[in-house]
Amino acid sequence: MTVPTLPATELAGDASRPLLIVGPSLGTTCATLWASTARLLGDVFHVVGWDLPGHGGAPVGGAFTMAELARGVLELADRVGVARGDAGTFAYAGDSVGGAVGLQLLLDDPDRVDAAVLLCTGARIGDEAMWRDRAALVRTSGTPSMVAGSAERWFAPGFLDREPATGSALLHALSDTDDEGYAQVCDALATFDVRGRLGEIATPVLTIAGAHDGPTPPESLAAIAHGVQHGRSVVLGEAAHLAPAEAPETVAALLRGHLQPVPTPIRRVAEPSADADRAATRQIADGADGDAYARGMAVRRAVLGDAHVDRATERADDLTAPFQELITRYAWGEVWGRDGLDRPTRSMLTLALLAALGHEAELAMHVRAALRNGLTREQVAEVLIHTGVYAGVPVSNSALGVMQRVFAEIDAADGAL
Structure with missing residues (x-):
């Protein structure tokens, strides 16, 4: 040997x-x-x-x-x-x-x-x-x-x-x-x-x-x-x-x-001061939530793509940064990061709920995410058709329109390459 x-x-x-x-x-x-x-x-x-x-x-x-x-x-x-x-x-x-x-x-x-x-x-x-x-x-x-x-x-x-x-x-x-x-x-x-x-x-x-x-x-x-x-x-x-x-x-x-070393999420807090020049950004450690944040960021990037996540985090300011940390840690780390359902199934559930609630901007984002998670275009359409039976025909009508716009944007981008 x-x-x-x-x-x-x-x-x-x-x-x-x-x-x-x-x-x-x-x-x-x-x-x-x-x-x-x-x-x-x-x-x-x-x-x-x-x-x-x-x-x-x-x-x-x-x-x-x-x-x-x-x-x-x-x-x-x-x-x-x-x-x-x-x-x-x-x-x-x-x-x-x-x-x-x-x-x-x-x-x-x-x-x-x-x-x-x-x-x-x-x-x-x-x-x-x-x-x-x-x-x-x-x-x-x-x-x-x-x-x-x-x-x-x-x-x-x-x-x-x-x-x-x-x-x-x-x-x-x-x-x-x-x-x-x-x-x-x-x-x-x-x-x-x-x-x-x-x-x-x-x-x-x-x-x-x-x-x-x-x-x-x-x-x-x-x-x-x-x-x-x-x-x-x-x-x-x-x-x-x-x-x-x-x-x-x-x-x-x-x-x-x-x-990577678990990042300490940054919560921006303006220091109390009348002098704007003394306003500072300080980091507040999340302790046990750090693992959830790191896991959530990995899952969020995998599902939505680096470009989308980078845009969302770059747009964050003192008022909205805490919300970005919240959804990364809880929505993506604690829920999407669970083992009980695979990602295609979570995508289907998310599409149905967003369509039923009329959240069209989020629906468009998750149509793209569903494709990244392995769903076919036909499966996305089936989910939205199925949703209409239980949430109402207008729901499916609107959601399928959002789906068509997203697919058209994807096709146009592919054709430009």
Whole structure:
């Protein structure tokens, strides 16, 4: 058994920013899986990825365990730290086997990882017989034999039609993966099982599941979040097994919210003084509400988009800033951030209520949000038609008009590109 030497790939940001190390799924490279999400994080993190043995040109050595693979990531972190001029802690995010490595890191060397996001993974993935069989198949028939099955397992319905270039790059990376390197990872996964040790993990953990993920379904991620000491889980309605590539904007927003230091929301209070020049802005800490605010901001950005949230916060003044904090913390953090309903369902409920109450400006905003949350245009229309049966025909008539205007604006903007 050996500790693999894992090459580091610079994905975004620079050494002046906090270090975020991201890990790949079996059969992918960190660049093909994480590039889009990393670009969205480069303003706040120095994002560095690692590749599995035999993946993306990484060398293939002897057999290894998951614990030794995690040790390889720590050695990579040390090398990156030397290049950065620091050898401190880092944030970590990993998908599938990359997430399993994250769990191993949190168990073996928790003081090195500040916070972790584990995506589309499990404390136990599959079973030993499955992984041994797959390793044998790949050693006999090569990684190209895995492409057809992976195309079905990896992506949510319709993704390959919407994003053919991204899907093609990921599948080509799989086909190009070294057969022995792929098989060695299968052998390491065959004996990986830390389900009984989750309670040892005290590092804050966010798990992200894909609603369409068969290999590691949402229940697998929820079990991790419930098993660790400080965890929570989010389900993405628009993703399957490769969430960083399928939903980069949503994943980036969630990573920002979980991995950055919890921001102290600013409540602007004019100091009592007759002299306007002495009026000041001071920060009032929210204490336990800080986590809800950070979670709410991540969810709000994921649902409404960065541009909308940035406009809303930039327009805030001394009188309206407290309201922006309120809706971020409670509406988005405490309600939209709950696990009981997925986001497409919350979008449908919101559309129906806003239509019934006649809040057309908010309805237009949430028609756009519903599309971001994975609803089709036909599903949006169905919700608004259904609402008319219970809230009145004029309600549907007005709401469908708002919907048509939003779709026309979207189409016009797309045509201008």
